[in-house]
Each structure stands twice: as C-alpha cells, then as structure tokens.
Amino acid sequence: MVIRRTAAFACGLAACALALFTVPARAGLPTAPGPETAPVPGLDPAATVVEAMQRDLGLTAEQAAARLANESRAAEIEARLRARLGGAFAGAWVTGDTAEHLMVATTDAGQAGVIRAEGAHPVIVRRSLAELTAAKRALDRAAADRAPAATPLWYVDVRRNLVTVHAADPARAEAFVARSGADPRAVRVVRSGERPRPLIGERPLPLRYDLRGGDPFYLGGGSIRCSVGFSVRRGGTSGFVTAGHCATAGATTTGPNRVRQGTFQGWSFPGDDHAWVAVNENWVARPWVVTGTGLLTVRGSRPALVGAAVCRAGATSGWRCGTIRQLGVSVHYSQGTVHELIRTDICAEPGDSGGPVVAGNQAQGVLSGGSGDCVRGGTSYIQPVNEILSAYGLTLVTG
Structure with a gap:
C-alpha cells in the first residue's frame, strides 16, 4: 500500500506546515516565555525547511510539505511494526519523491499481512536486523584491534539486507572482513572514493550573542573553528553539543564575535564523535x-528513517539538505574509527563540524565529517543526538 498523500495536498501547504511545526496549546494554562522559548521574529519555520528541500531535493513546495507529513507518519508506523515483528524485523525505509512508500523488511513471510495492515509494503529477506547488526559489530571489533587504512566506512544497508564495506582497496577490505569473523555471506565490499575527514575550518564570522545551532565557535582564542550543534541543559547549566574532534580536555570556546563563551565539559573521539560545552x-x-533565510525552532529529537529528508546547518557551507542513506555506519578517519553514525548525501565543508542536522523540526545529530565538498558534491556522516544526550545526561532545549 501507499502512504496517502490526499490529506497532505487537500489541507494546502500552509495548513500542512502548521500541522508539522506547531504544538497545540493547552487551554487554561497561561505561559510565560523564557529566553529559550521566545518566538522567532518574522519567520515561519516550516517555510524554511520547505524552501531548502525545494532547492536541494528538486521538489515543489507541495511535494516538500507532503514528504514531511509522510515521513512523520512513517516513523510512527515503523516503531509499531518494529515492536510487533520482534526478531523477524529487518529494517525499514521510505521511497518516492514525497516518501509515499514505506518499505518494511522481515524474515517471516507470514507477517506480510501485518505490515500491509499498517499501510506499508512488506519486503521478505534472508537476514534479520539483529543478524546484520551482529556482522557489523564483528567488523567494529576488528577495527578496534587494527584499523583498516583503506576502508573508510561500513554499515548495515537495510535496503540490500547486507553489511556494506566501502574501500579504496577492495582486496585489503576483503582481508579485513575475513579477519573480523563476520559472516562473509552477509557482507559485500564496494570500491569507494569517499575520504572521511573531520571538517574544521577558518573564516571571518558574524556577531551573535544568542546560542544557535549552525553558528560558528572558536577553540580558545585561536583560529580553529567548528559549528554549534543544538542547545542543551544539564541541571541549571546551559550549553551546546558539537563534534568530539573539535574538543580538547578543558578547552575553552569563544563565539563568532570572539566573546568568551564556554568550556568543554565532556568529549569523545574516536569511537564516538561528540562533546558538550557549558556556556557562561x-x-x-x-x-x-x-537556516538560509532565518531560524528554525527545534521541537524534539525523534529519529528519522533511512530515505528520509534531512537538512544541515554549518558555519562554512550554510543550510543544505539531502537524504539519509544508511544508519549505524562505522567510519574510519585517520585518527580512528567512529561507530553508529548516520550517512547522508548532504555535502559539507571544513568548519561545518559539529553543526546540527534536522529532519523537519526534529533534531537528528551533529556533523562528524564528510567526503567530497559542496562544489563537486559529497557525503556527510552524522553523530546521532540522542546518544549525545544520554552520554552526558543532557536535555535538548526545544521551543
């Protein structure tokens, strides 16, 4: 079956945008907005995402609005089916210009009716998601012992029902797979030109005192620059999350105006690629x-599916959109391997590291690194935000 587009189109772009980007008011409960819930002046946040999706995904405004609605519904259906299918669940993804098709893989053909009843398309496969994840973790363990220099990344590819290994030298990658003990029937090696690197850069920056995702920050008083991810809190302390490779122990940060900003409280890289800064x-x-035309208000951090549209903000390349290609990707940088990243087809540039990635108004993660650039096109790798929040006991600041 197809995720219905009729309602998305019938309500019109403005109504769909309101449904996706607003939170219903609770009658009889007056609110006193604090600094983190103040309204964004002069901008419809839904329009910001729709405009960027039109530019980067080649969609019309109506298609972009329909895609956001369909992806939101697909995420809810996927969560229900993941629970119902149990050990037979083998992953899910969306397809189509407006994400109108939700594909759900299972190893049990007898559960196809359950999937269709939810409005999704069943895909019968040989291996469960748990089996694929076990094969990938075998590669992760092997990389911890001896990192494969010519093997930049590997991941569970739910659409192929395989673990895919990218390599500049396939023969060396095959040896890496054999050494790992992973089931070779569950792994494929592909030749790849991706060259992952952390994206630190330098450029003149605008003045800002609000802490906002995508704005730049400097390490101490130097010239090394990364991007703010998402605003967070821990207890009475405010701060932001960013990439771990942007941090050093006890390092301080300054804002784009060179005003003293904060201090790194925790960081991890490689293995993970995350950090958080407590601001003054x-x-x-x-x-x-x-964004390219204003500010987007973050509402939560619900994870998006493979195939979903995502947008990224960065201090160098600005506001860019693309789609999620894979989840749970292991990426090997020269400094070491980082696991459980999201791989997207959004380009990125040095200086974008740590910047926020959203699906609609839902935080997805912060930029870890990339391959290629925004002139020829590229790939980017994202550290999931919910893992960062859990690692440091943080709460996402939402509007």
Whole structure:
C-alpha cells in the first residue's frame, strides 16, 4: 500500500506546515516565555525547511510539505511494526519523491499481512536486523584491534539486507572482513572514493550573542573553528553539543564575535564523535537552528528513517539538505574509527563540524565529517543526538 498523500495536498501547504511545526496549546494554562522559548521574529519555520528541500531535493513546495507529513507518519508506523515483528524485523525505509512508500523488511513471510495492515509494503529477506547488526559489530571489533587504512566506512544497508564495506582497496577490505569473523555471506565490499575527514575550518564570522545551532565557535582564542550543534541543559547549566574532534580536555570556546563563551565539559573521539560545552552568562541557549533565510525552532529529537529528508546547518557551507542513506555506519578517519553514525548525501565543508542536522523540526545529530565538498558534491556522516544526550545526561532545549 501507499502512504496517502490526499490529506497532505487537500489541507494546502500552509495548513500542512502548521500541522508539522506547531504544538497545540493547552487551554487554561497561561505561559510565560523564557529566553529559550521566545518566538522567532518574522519567520515561519516550516517555510524554511520547505524552501531548502525545494532547492536541494528538486521538489515543489507541495511535494516538500507532503514528504514531511509522510515521513512523520512513517516513523510512527515503523516503531509499531518494529515492536510487533520482534526478531523477524529487518529494517525499514521510505521511497518516492514525497516518501509515499514505506518499505518494511522481515524474515517471516507470514507477517506480510501485518505490515500491509499498517499501510506499508512488506519486503521478505534472508537476514534479520539483529543478524546484520551482529556482522557489523564483528567488523567494529576488528577495527578496534587494527584499523583498516583503506576502508573508510561500513554499515548495515537495510535496503540490500547486507553489511556494506566501502574501500579504496577492495582486496585489503576483503582481508579485513575475513579477519573480523563476520559472516562473509552477509557482507559485500564496494570500491569507494569517499575520504572521511573531520571538517574544521577558518573564516571571518558574524556577531551573535544568542546560542544557535549552525553558528560558528572558536577553540580558545585561536583560529580553529567548528559549528554549534543544538542547545542543551544539564541541571541549571546551559550549553551546546558539537563534534568530539573539535574538543580538547578543558578547552575553552569563544563565539563568532570572539566573546568568551564556554568550556568543554565532556568529549569523545574516536569511537564516538561528540562533546558538550557549558556556556557562561553572556550566552543564552536558544532552540534555534540557523537556516538560509532565518531560524528554525527545534521541537524534539525523534529519529528519522533511512530515505528520509534531512537538512544541515554549518558555519562554512550554510543550510543544505539531502537524504539519509544508511544508519549505524562505522567510519574510519585517520585518527580512528567512529561507530553508529548516520550517512547522508548532504555535502559539507571544513568548519561545518559539529553543526546540527534536522529532519523537519526534529533534531537528528551533529556533523562528524564528510567526503567530497559542496562544489563537486559529497557525503556527510552524522553523530546521532540522542546518544549525545544520554552520554552526558543532557536535555535538548526545544521551543
């Protein structure tokens, strides 16, 4: 079956946008907005995402709005089917310009009716998601012992029901797979030109005192620059999350105006690629991401599916959109391997590291690294935000 587009089109772009990007008011409960819930001046956040999707995904405004609605519904259906299918679940993804098709893989043909009843398309496969994940983790363990220099990344590819290994030298990658003990029937090696690298850069920056995702920050008073991810809190302390490779122990940060900003409280790289900074009283944590035309208000951190549209903000290349290609990807940088990343076809540039990635108004993660650039096109790798929040006991600042 097809995820219905009729309702998305019938309500019109403005109504669909309101349904996706607003939270219903609760009658009789007056609110006193604090600094992190103040309204964004002069901008419809839904329009910001729709405009970027039109530019980068080649969609019309109506298609972009329909895609956001379909992807939101697909995420809810996927969660229900994951629970119902149990050990037979083998992954899910969306397809089509408006994400109108939800594909759900299972190893049990007898459960096809359950999948169809939810409006999704069943795909019968040989291996469960648990089996594929076990094969990938065998590669992760092998990389911890001896990192494969010519093997930049590997991941569970739910659409192929395989673990895919990218390699500049396939023969060396095959040896890496054999050494790992992973089931060779579950793994394929492909020749790849991806060259992952952390994206630190330098450039003149605008003045800002609000803490906003996508704005730049400097390490101490130097020239090394990364991007703010999402605003967070821990207890009474405000701050932001970013990439771990942007941090050093006890390092301080300054904002784009060179005003003292904060101090790194925790970081991890490689293995993971995340960090968080506690800011001082000069900076106010906002639930905002800087886009090409204004600010987007972050509402939550519900994970998106493979195939979903995502957009990224960065201090160098700005506001860019693309789609999720794979989840749970292991990426080998020269500094070491980082696991459980999201791979997208969004381009990125040095200086974008740590910047926020969203699906609609839902936080997905922060930029870890990339391959290629925004002139010829490229690939980017994203550290999931919910893992960061859990690792440091943080709460996402939302509007």
